[in-house]
Amino acid sequence: MFFSGKIIEVTKLSSDYYKTDIKLFEKISQSPKPFQFVMLWIPRKDLMPMSVADYHDDILTIIFKVRGEGTKTLAQNPGFVGVNGFYGKGIKDLYERKILFVAGGSGVAPLPYLTRYFRDKISIDVIWGFRYHHQYFDLSNIISSRSVGEIFYVAEDCVDKRFYCGKATDLYQKIIKRERDKWDLVIASGPKEMLAKICEINRELDVYVNLENHVKCGLGFCGSCVLKPTSKLLCVDGPLFSCDEVAEYLSQN
Ligand code: FES
Structure with missing residues (x-):
């Protein structure tokens, strides 16, 4: 519409x-x-x-x-x-889930609406990674819900001591090893390379990835968003997929 x-x-x-x-x-x-x-x-x-x-x-x-x-x-x-x-299909059935949301760069964009939509029906912790420290902003200023618990910031340039030094996937790997039972769902949103890594780190966890691809018509007609070599279309079948659904796509460079 x-x-x-x-x-x-x-x-x-x-x-x-x-x-x-x-x-x-x-x-x-x-x-x-x-x-x-x-x-x-x-x-x-x-x-x-x-x-x-x-x-x-x-x-x-x-x-x-x-x-x-x-x-x-x-x-x-x-x-x-x-x-x-x-x-896209979006998601509407996350009630009572304990979520770890891992975002890279502008992959953080869907977070405020995710927390507004489910309000206090979910609990969610966040890892947000960005390349440069000056890209930081306080996520609590754009989130209206109290469902958000801890927020971890990660900067690749490692010049600001307030942020974990490295990539979002580094911190994810570390805390998922230490606190594996704290969450029953991981949602990752960001560049393809990051999503592929998140899917590899712990295959026992329930992990969904929010993909980006070239979208033109948005209606399933033009084929520009096909997730090769699968036949799935991001605009119709996604943009959120389980790791298994898009494993072949994520393994391609
Ligand atoms: S954008 Fe045209 S098929 Fe998805």
Whole structure:
């Protein structure tokens, strides 16, 4: 479904992460599910797949990193945008789960809506890894739910002592070994290489991965999001998959 909307705020969260709130003009009959995404149309600039970072009262929130012309324009508040969605299956049955959410870079975007949607029906701890210390922002400022327990920050450049030094997967490996029984589900969201590693680290755990791929139509027609060599389509079958479902895809470079 296509919605038009007006950007009501763009907030700079850190050196290159931003959050924007978009007021949708049409009433949405069914709220999105966590991990669903939209195709965001920036007039005359770009059409980009974006995770639903939050949604309430017809306000859609997107968290993004500036990467190209489209996101650069979005950071400067282009005023009016188009929103196509909601795409993907998302997830709706996580009640009572004890979740460890492991995010790399902008893979952290679906977290606020995940916690809003399930509110106090889940408990969730978070590992968020980023490359440079100046990309950090305080996740507790964008999460409205009390279901979030511990938040661990990990920076690859190792210059700020507040953060664990290394990659998100390093810390994940360490704490999953030490506190294996604390969680009954792991959800990982971020670059393909990170997701492949998370799936390898402990094969006994229930692990889901939130994939990114080239999305064009979002409807299962064009085939641009096929997860080769499987026949699964990210836009229709995902973007959240169990490690087993996408093992072959993750093993390809
Ligand atoms: S984006 Fe076209 S089939 Fe998935």
